[in-house]
Amino acid sequence: MRFWKYSTPQNFYPAAKKIAAVFFVLALCFGIPGLYIGFFVAPTDHQQGEAYRIIFIHVPAAWMSMFIYVVMAFWAAVGLILNTRLSSMLAQALAPTGALMTFLALWTGAFWGRPTWGTWWVWDARLTSELVLLFLYVGFIALRASIEDPRRADKASAILAIVGVVNVPIIYFSVKWWNTLHQGASVSLTKAPSMASDMLLGMLLMALSFWMYSIAVSMLRVRKIIRDRERNSGWLNN
Amino acid sequence: MKPRQKRLLLIIAVLALVSLAALLVLKAFKSNLVFFYTPTEVVEGKVPVARAFRIGGMVVDGSLQRKQDGVSVSFSVTDTIHAIDVTYEGILPDLFQEGKGVVAQGRLSENGSFIADQVLAKHDENYMPPEAAEALKRAREMKLSE
Amino acid sequence: MEWGSLQNFIDMGGYGLYVWGSYLVTLFAIAIEIFSLREK
Structure with a gap:
């Protein structure tokens, strides 16, 4: 298969539509059972009662907020190094979804913290570093918007994206490195998950659903970006 | 330009x-x-004197006392080495419980107790149904009595 | 998980405001994102 064929906007444009459709369907395939398990199978929690059910969107949104940033920085770096237009367009397409996931992680976190911890917000290391992530996404989008020439915007925003990657491990390890109000990870690669299996299954399905959704909307957005940036090149109209 | x-x-x-x-x-x-200091750090004098700070630890079992006025409470916070008495006027969060994590913000009084103006519950990362928690608790108690 | 009645489900053991406040905002945000990307 000639994989590289898809590395130009012209060839990727129709492919992106198909990818988006497939991943929207996948998002539903994981999301519907995820929500069903989250609300009708997973038991009540011994400490938090029903308030813990926010976990089924909070953790997936928080995971995606970090993961999307790394992927965005990766494509931005590829665009910067190899000078490929499509890579930079992918980075550009990921930023709003990443910002949305960060916002949702913060929002659902506030709505979870209020009834359990007793506060909407504290300046602990986990919450603060997640807020910095939102600033990085918004900064990336604003920087792009302030530069008229898209190729120059690609370069400038790539540098910001790459520098900001430092924040991702800070978010992840903040609960280990410092005293935080936020609890440690329930699910990690180094230890057995400290969650009842139905709760864990619901959360993992929702995380997969958020992942598939993020791919799908990024594909739709990359199409929008291609339409925007290639409108004068002629191939779009025929 | x-x-x-x-x-x-x-x-x-x-x-x-x-x-x-x-x-x-x-x-x-x-x-x-340093989001919160431990009771040991308070005892060793490693905490800021001039400004308010937070202490964190476990609420000592059986230490929670509600005063006559209905809004004042007092309890002890421990890191299993030292314990600090805390007084607080206000509503405690839902998850505040003896034997569970807590973070209190305030300052030290002259007699060494901590006067809090905010009390937050710090819960752990374990999620399980109440029956499982009950079974775990019973198993732990059996182990202790052996 | 048996809720018994719709009222119990909406109430979420007293945490309805927080649980639904999280889910509805998430749903709303996703709806806006998809709507903003529709192709005419």
């Missing part, structure tokens, strides 16, 4: 804004990096 210079100015403005925002957050970050 040429469009080129204008663009450069815009970029500088955006970068300045972003770095300013980051700087502000990092500043808040720095003074809060």
Whole structure:
């Protein structure tokens, strides 16, 4: 298969539509059972009662907020190094979804913290570093918007994206490195998950659903970006 | 001004804004990096004297007392080495429980007790149904009595 | 998980405001994102 064929906007444009459709369907395939398990199978929690059910969107949104940033920085770096237009367009397409996931992680976190911890917000290391992530996404989008020439915007925003990657491990390890109000990870690669299996299954399905959704909307957005940036090149109209 | 210079100015403005925002957050970050101090650190005098700070630990079992007025409470916070008495006027969060984590913000009084103006519950990362928690508790008690 | 009645489900053991406040905002945000990307 000639994989590289898809590395130009012209060839990727129709492919992106198909990818988006497939991943929207996948998002539903994981999301519907995820929500069903989250609300009708997973038991009540011994400490938090029903308030813990926010976990089924909070953790997936928080995971995606970090993961999307790394992927965005990766494509931005590829665009910067190899000078490929499509890579930079992918980075550009990921930023709003990443910002949305960060916002949702913060929002659902506030709505979870209020009834359990007793506060909407504290300046602990986990919450603060997640807020910095939102600033990085918004900064990336604003920087792009302030530069008229898209190729120059690609370069400038790539540098910001790459520098900001430092924040991702800070978010992840903040609960280990410092005293935080936020609890440690329930699910990690180094230890057995400290969650009842139905709760864990619901959360993992929702995380997969958020992942598939993020791919799908990024594909739709990359199409929008291609339409925007290639409108004068002629191939779009025929 | 040429469009080129204008663009450069815009970029500088955006970068300045972003770095300013980051700087502000990092500043808040720095003074809060130690989100709470442990009772041992309080006893050893490693806590700030001039400003309010937070202490964190476990609420000592059986230490929670509600005063006559209905809003004042007192309890002890321990890190299993030292314990600090805390007094607080206000509503405790739902998850506040003896034997569970707590973070209190306030300052030390002259007699060494801690006067809190905010009390937050710190819960752990374990999620399980009440029956499982009950079974775990019973197993732990059996182990202790052996 | 048996809720018994719709009222119990909406109430979420007293945490309805927080649980639904999280889910509805998430749903709303996703709806806006998809709507903003529709192709005419």
